[in-house]
Amino acid sequence: MQSYTIGQAARLLGVSPDTARRWADAGRVATHRDEGGRRLIRGQDLAAFSIEVGQSGPDPEDASYTSARNAFPGIVTGVQLGDVAAQVEIQAGPHRLVSLLTCEAVEELGLEVGMQAIARVKSTNVHIDRT
Secondary structure (H helix, E strand, O other): OOEEEHHHHHHHHOOOHHHHHHHHHOOOOOOEEOOOOOEEEEHHHHHHHHHHHHHHOOOOOOOOOOOOOOEEEEEEEEEEEOOOEEEEEEEEOOEEEEEEEEHHHHHHHOOOOOOEEEEEEEOOEEEEEEO
């Protein structure tokens, strides 16, 4: 399973590295150390935490005042496979995006909970890019 540094987690959550570090220090998200001593967050833990953060809404102090962009880098928080179609959920900061695509596309991209991905939005379609 992929793990993320505090800086990577901050980018995926749409907050500053200081905010992500404070959350980790407060025990809001579990961390572990690698052999080099860096603090890391397991992908599944970050996915679960990103859902919690997304449901609570943005902190007014961290709110962005820029226009929306068409590419939303985030973390995969859910993959539901059907017989032919699949549903992939991505938490990109405070934004939860859901895309319906083929099971074959999910398998080709190797999408699973806890990995980074980018949701690209064009009109009513959401396309998923593996990063």
